[in-house]
Amino acid sequence: MTDYLPSYVEGAWWTPATTAAATEVRDASTGEIVTRVSTDGLDLGSALEYARTVGQTSLRALTFHQRAVLLKQFALALTERKDELYALSARTGATKADSWVDIDGGIGVLFSYSGKGRRELPNSTVHVDGPVEPLSKDGTFLGRHVYTTLPGAAVQINAFNFPVWGSLEKLAPAFLAGMPTLVKPATPTGYLAEAMVRILVESGLLPEGSLQLVSGSVPTLFEHLRLGDIVGFTGSASTAESLKAHPAVQTGGVRFTAETDSINASVLGTDAVAGTPEFDAYVRQLVSEMTTKAGQKCTAIRRAIVPTASADAVVDAVRARIAEKTVLGDPRAEGVTMGPLASTAQRDEVLRQVRVLQDAGGRLVVGSTDAPEVRLADGGTGTSEKGAFVAPVLLRFDDPQTDAVHAVEAFGPVASLLTYDTTADAAALVGRGGGSLVTSIATHDPVQAVDLATRIAPFNGRMLLLDRDDARSSTGHGSPLPNLVHGGPGRAGGGEELGGIRAVLHHMQRTAVQGSPQMLTALTGIWHAGAAAHSEGRHPFRKSLAELRIGDQIASASREVTLDDIETFAHFTGDTFYAHMNEEAAAANPFFPGRVAHGYLLVSWAAGLFVDPEPGPVLANYGLENLRFVTPVSPGDRIRVELTAKQITPRETDEYGEVRWDAVIRNQDDETVATYDVLTLVTKEPLAAPVPA
Numbered sequence: 001m002t003d004y005l006p007s008y009v010e011g012a013w014w015t016p017a018t019t020a021a022a023t024e025v026r027d028a029s030t031g032e033i034v035t036r037v038s039t040d041g042l043d044l045g046s047a048l049e050y051a052r053t054v055g056q057t058s059l060r061a062l063t064f065h066q067r068a069v070l071l072k073q074f075a076l077a078l079t080e081r082k083d084e085l086y087a088l089s090a091r092t093g094a095t096k097a098d099s100w101v102d103i104d105g106g107i108g109v110l111f112s113y114s115g116k117g118r119r120e121l122p123n124s125t126v127h128v129d130g131p132v133e134p135l136s137k138d139g140t141f142l143g144r145h146v147y148t149t150l151p152g153a154a155v156q157i158n159a160f161n162f163p164v165w166g167s168l169e170k171l172a173p174a175f176l177a178g179m180p181t182l183v184k185p186a187t188p189t190g191y192l193a194e195a196m197v198r199i200l201v202e203s204g205l206l207p208e209g210s211l212q213l214v215s216g217s218v219p220t221l222f223e224h225l226r227l228g229d230i231v232g233f234t235g236s237a238s239t240a241e242s243l244k245a246h247p248a249v250q251t252g253g254v255r256f257t258a259e260t261d262s263i264n265a266s267v268l269g270t271d272a273v274a275g276t277p278e279f280d281a282y283v284r285q286l287v288s289e290m291t292t293k294a295g296q297k298c299t300a301i302r303r304a305i306v307p308t309a310s311a312d313a314v315v316d317a318v319r320a321r322i323a324e325k326t327v328l329g330d331p332r333a334e335g336v337t338m339g340p341l342a343s344t345a346q347r348d349e350v351l352r353q354v355r356v357l358q359d360a361g362g363r364l365v366v367g368s369t370d371a372p373e374v375r376l377a378d379g380g381t382g383t384s385e386k387g388a389f390v391a392p393v394l395l396r397f398d399d400p401q402t403d404a405v406h407a408v409e410a411f412g413p414v415a416s417l418l419t420y421d422t423t424a425d426a427a428a429l430v431g432r433g434g435g436s437l438v439t440s441i442a443t444h445d446p447v448q449a450v451d452l453a454t455r456i457a458p459f460n461g462r463m464l465l466l467d468r469d470d471a472r473s474s475t476g477h478g479s480p481l482p483n484l485v486h487g488g489p490g491r492a493g494g495g496e497e498l499g500g501i502r503a504v505l506h507h508m509q510r511t512a513v514q515g516s517p518q519m520l521t522a523l524t525g526i527w528h529a530g531a532a533a534h535s536e537g538r539h540p541f542r543k544s545l546a547e548l549r550i551g552d553q554i555a556s557a558s559r560e561v562t563l564d565d566i567e568t569f570a571h572f573t574g575d576t577f578y579a580h581m582n583e584e585a586a587a588a589n590p591f592f593p594g595r596v597a598h599g600y601l602l603v604s605w606a607a608g609l610f611v612d613p614e615p616g617p618v619l620a621n622y623g624l625e626n627l628r629f630v631t632p633v634s635p636g637d638r639i640r641v642e643l644t645a646k647q648i649t650p651r652e653t654d655e656y657g658e659v660r661w662d663a664v665i666r667n668q669d670d671e672t673v674a675t676y677d678v679l680t681l682v683t684k685e686p687l688a689a690p691v692p693a
Helices: 046-059 064-080 082-091 094-122 165-177 187-203 236-242 277-295 308-324 342-359 423-431 446-459 499-506 515-525 561-575 583-588 598-611
Strands: 007-009 012-015 023-026 033-037 127-133 142-149 154-157 183-186 212-213 229-234 255-260 265-268 305-309 363-366 393-396 414-420 436-442 460-466 485-489 494-497 508-515 551-554 618-629 638-650 655-669 670-685
Touching: 007 046, 007 187, 023 187, 033 187, 046 142, 046 183, 046 212, 064 082, 064 094, 064 165, 064 187, 094 165, 094 277, 094 499, 127 277, 142 515, 154 165, 165 183, 165 229, 165 494, 165 583, 187 212, 187 499, 187 515, 212 561, 212 618, 229 236, 236 255, 255 485, 255 494, 255 515, 265 277, 265 423, 277 308, 277 436, 277 460, 305 308, 305 393, 305 423, 308 363, 308 393, 363 460, 414 423, 423 446, 436 446, 460 485, 494 499, 499 508, 508 515, 561 598, 598 618, 598 638, 598 655, 598 670, 638 670
Parallel strands: 154 183, 154 229, 183 212, 229 255, 265 305, 265 436, 305 414, 393 414, 436 460
Antiparallel strands: 007 012, 007 212, 023 033, 127 142, 142 508, 363 393, 485 494, 551 638, 618 670, 638 655, 655 670
16 A cells, blocks of 8 residues: 555545655554655645535535434444454554554444434424523514534544544534535544545445545645634644634634643542552553553543552552553554554654653653564564554652643653642642543542542543442543543633534534514424414324424313312322312412312323324324423313424434424413423324225
């Protein structure tokens, strides 16, 4: 694989016409040339315009659910060919376990967003945020917040450490939001991202213009960005700051989100002494974070903050575990558990940063900065100047207030040990990092955990509370999950990647819309009280999704509630709460005029008033939401119900869909008794007539 690595732009593969500016990319273990990379002659402006026009058109034609289904299909396509990705991943220095985190982790993000998109978003192109805001007394003027897709391109600048996961964790929410993506992977491992994109292209699943790849540098990229575009950056804090200062971001309206390096911490509680499950879990996690991906993780533990009394025990335990569990070498060699860094340039930078930490007072207590002996691909051992190998290193600082340890990150298998005496001291040390992606706390003492967590939460995007109860099931300090926020304040960039549907909404514009119920119904696809409602002879439960329309309604007859009804329901259900059974006690209650009907009696009767009992398109009632009891119902009152088709959501992969009905129970004085949403599952097409026996 020594040809020039292609880009995929404007629906075709592109390679440079001239190669004078090409960068050589080498195998992290052997130094052999893998490929050459150049963007000389690539028209970035044209690629972005292709995304804004062709890509936007193809994605806007799809609903959230249709995009979600495609994400699952992308995941399946990558799963079928992931062995190809694993083989290439080894050349980046990743072990099989490292590759699993990157490749299977990225595929897992696609699966996760596919499921969340179909469960949590409507089967439309507009997402409603929050409840209706009444803006007039008569209900003719309402307000609503809606999210719509940004009209530009999602530019994703990724780091070298996770070429697959880093690309897919940004692609998934952008694609689900309806934004076309232009991926710019880091050069040292960009060939793995290119292989992933190639699989997706060859699958034939990609909507036209929805995904482009630029292999190589993009020095003029920001000159082509404009309002409606968004940049998602992962990399160093210094690079993020320089990009954020560009006029396109400062005054041009381009959204810029960053997830950057951070000096993450892990705190050992004072109760977690040697011999406790928490101590053991802490050491296992620390060593794992130092050695997984050779410590090249933005979430890796950089500061191990431990009680003074436990410091020596932690050092001894870390040293022993590294000696027992870590085999450094070429990932293709049998038994290797930790590979090299991504490049020799990265190796040299890590060693330089270690020297900075040493000069600031850090003492090497585990490991060495000398060229390590490693296991080679042929099974032998030796040192390799061409390989980017660095042994795991733990430094200890006698003065935990040393500025450098809270500011300098050696982005490799390196951590520093700091000591504290009180939880307030530990929390202050965490805060010295200036904002982190994650901090973990190992303690079995809830009081200590709460004290630390409430102090350090403002400095972190995520926290892990680690103890004996979750140590086996925990995904670990350094594992971002697609349903939780990944990002952090301050030095960590201030952005939020992943985070479930929150990440999707980063790629959309929230707009306050004011208008009549009819107009808001048309815009949102959700019926609003006051909009047109349709009552006709045919019961709406007799209609399939193909026939049902928003606003279809049934207004029931009324039914009287008697004292016998209330008592029968009370004895039958066992709900003999005094408000239903004791006139004097009920009348003393500030909410009731005397004995009143059970709320659940009213809801049950309402179902009897509106339901159509015969088999038909309605398959099941699977829930009520937003139930509120507004006005008490006394013996002798009469109730009736209006049921209106509020929202219709076909399921893309099933022969049925969900119908949300607006239910309002009223009394004889037209006062609202209760409001709620009824959820039913309804067939997409009319059911065939039953065959007579």
